[in-house]
Amino acid sequence: MAASSAKHDVFQAIADPTRRKLLKLLSKDEMPVTAISEHFPISRTAVSKHLRVLAEAGLVKERKIGRETRYKLEPDPLFELKDWLQYFELFWENKLSALRLFVESDVKEVEPLHLTKEKSEK
Amino acid sequence: MAASSAKHDVFQAIADPTRRKLLKLLSKDEMPVTAISEHFPISRTAVSKHLRVLAEAGLVKERKIGRETRYKLEPDPLFELKDWLQYFELFWENKLSALRLFVESDVKEVEPLHLTKEKSEK
């Protein structure tokens, strides 16, 4: 199951900014194509093609209702991305550890990259 | 800082499987181009081009040593990806919550989105 065999994988699907915007939009509501396209400066057909790419990657699900097709987010495939990222998290954590050491050891300020705070530890 | 202005952003950089493999490889060691290319079925020049894309996205850092150029992973830009993902995590967590509720309350009409079978009844 979840045989993401298709020609479009998640990584490729989210590479395009329009498609990323589509995903956000469809996370809020299930929407028909025409309504969706109103949020974009490109043609309805172009949006439709993006939607197909997303569908092939399993990121949206379509449902026909009368003459319209409604699309909605299907977030599951993003797990793959999360998994992939996880591996690298290891490395930035190492960096953060190094940074923490550095900060603790004295010296001035170091623009904490991203961390809110926490890990004051000890 | 981190003004990811360049023409290649992280999302696009990781869209290509070869580049993803490159990132993993370079997470282990800093390596010169020729050594790197030995891990790939494509030409050294092609690898070099991929490396440039990654560099533009800030995902690798190059260092010249004598006649060779060594590349290593620079994981920071992946934060952007993580942030982006985080938004959607909300949704799959909701799904899990919904699922939990469903299972707990054993109602039938909810149409378990993705799970083909299992826990369909009680």
Place this chain on the structure above:
DNA sequence: TTTATATGAAACCAAATGGTTTCGCAATCA
């Protein structure tokens, strides 16, 4: 039954992408 709406399919196009081969140039080795 006509007419209008919603959408996908097709054909087409320019630009980007992922490759290749050839070439030039610095840096090291004999």
Place this chain on the structure above:
DNA sequence: TGATTGCGAAACCATTTGGTTTCATATAAA
């Protein structure tokens, strides 16, 4: 001083990508 190695730049190529416009079809509304 050559000769060799490591690498990027350039030119080139086929395919993919992100768009467009036009057309066909199914459903809904008059």
